[in-house]
Amino acid sequence: MNDSIKPVTAKTFQTMKNNNEKITMLTAYDFSTAKYIDEAGIDSILVGDSLGMTILGYDSTIKVTIDDMMTFTKAVSNGVKRTMVIADLPFLSYHVSKEQTTINAGKLIQTGANAVKLEGASDFILDEVNHLVNSGINVMGHLGFTPQYINTIGGYYIQGKSYENTIKLLESAKKLEENGAFAIVLEMVPVESAKYITENLNIPTIGIGAGNYCSGQVLVIDDLLGKFPGNVPKFVKQYANIKDIMKQAISKYKNDVKNNIFPFEENMFNLTKEEKEKLEYAFTK
Numbered sequence: 001m002n003d004s005i006k007p008v009t010a011k012t013f014q015t016m017k018n019n020n021e022k023i024t025m026l027t028a029y030d031f032s033t034a035k036y037i038d039e040a041g042i043d044s045i046l047v048g049d050s051l052g053m054t055i056l057g058y059d060s061t062i063k064v065t066i067d068d069m070m071t072f073t074k075a076v077s078n079g080v081k082r083t084m085v086i087a088d089l090p091f092l093s094y095h096v097s098k099e100q101t102t103i104n105a106g107k108l109i110q111t112g113a114n115a116v117k118l119e120g121a122s123d124f125i126l127d128e129v130n131h132l133v134n135s136g137i138n139v140m141g142h143l144g145f146t147p148q149y150i151n152t153i154g155g156y157y158i159q160g161k162s163y164e165n166t167i168k169l170l171e172s173a174k175k176l177e178e179n180g181a182f183a184i185v186l187e188m189v190p191v192e193s194a195k196y197i198t199e200n201l202n203i204p205t206i207g208i209g210a211g212n213y214c215s216g217q218v219l220v221i222d223d224l225l226g227k228f229p230g231n232v233p234k235f236v237k238q239y240a241n242i243k244d245i246m247k248q249a250i251s252k253y254k255n256d257v258k259n260n261i262f263p264f265e266e267n268m269f270n271l272t273k274e275e276k277e278k279l280e281y282a283f284t285k
């Protein structure tokens with residue numbers, strides 16, 4: 001590793017919140033995207049279980065396994081020098097026992113993640129957060145809309161929409177903080193609720209669909225690039241239209257092959273003049 005590069009850590013997150021400096025985070029699932037994100041100076045990459053939808057084509061995160069997460073965490077961590085890598089613990093990988101949670105979190109850390117993320121704040125989960133942190137594993141929480149609970153929530157609903165629910169979210173966030181979480185993702189929460197929660201916590205909040213008072217922001221890279229084929233939520237800002245660029249390039253390639261235009265001269269290997277002449281002579285015999 002280059003000595004002049006100072007990697008972002010959980011401590012850096014806290015310093016940034018204390019200094020009112022916004023924390024940047026994007027999801028990534030592969031080597032080259034991770035490299036570009038790192039080179040752009042983004043503070044952190046989330047190897048999100050959103051890869052279930054963006055990479056594996058599922059309709060939710062439920063089918064994602066710890067082996068899937070390990071594969072993509074390895075690819076991402078190979079692409080970064082400075083950016084902190086946080087990997088999602090997938091559905092049910094931290095719900096059975098503390099032992100299993102520790103083994104699964106350990107797998108992600110040993111594959112290259114600097115921290116893990118898990119969803120919710122039940123007593124069971126708080127206990128696990130505590131145990132992981134005491135085992136030397138940085139943990140980021142995830143509250144508000146929690147995609148792994150899609151079947152019990154019943155749909156993509158905004159969370160914390162009332163005073164009472166905002167207070168409940170803050171209580172959960174505080175418990176995560178007390179048990180050692182270094183940051184919390186707030187997903188699909190009204191701006192005012194996210195502001196109140198952020199201001200009443202010591203640790204940073206990272207918002208997605210939670211307004212601009214959070215300590216930082218995260219977006220799914222496929223949404224930001226305009227690559228995902230399905231609908232994108234209201235909170236997404238599409239900064240490019242990669243989908244159309246990809247489709248145009250693929251069609252052009254198809255046409256060039258069908259019409260024998262590709263490969264072009266510069267894409268081919270040639271025999272030396274001498275070898276070519278020998279070959280031509282052999283043909284004439």
Ligand code: KIV
Binds near residue numbers: 046047051088185
């Ligand atoms: O899996 C993911 O990409 C996430 C973000 C939506 C925060 O959890």
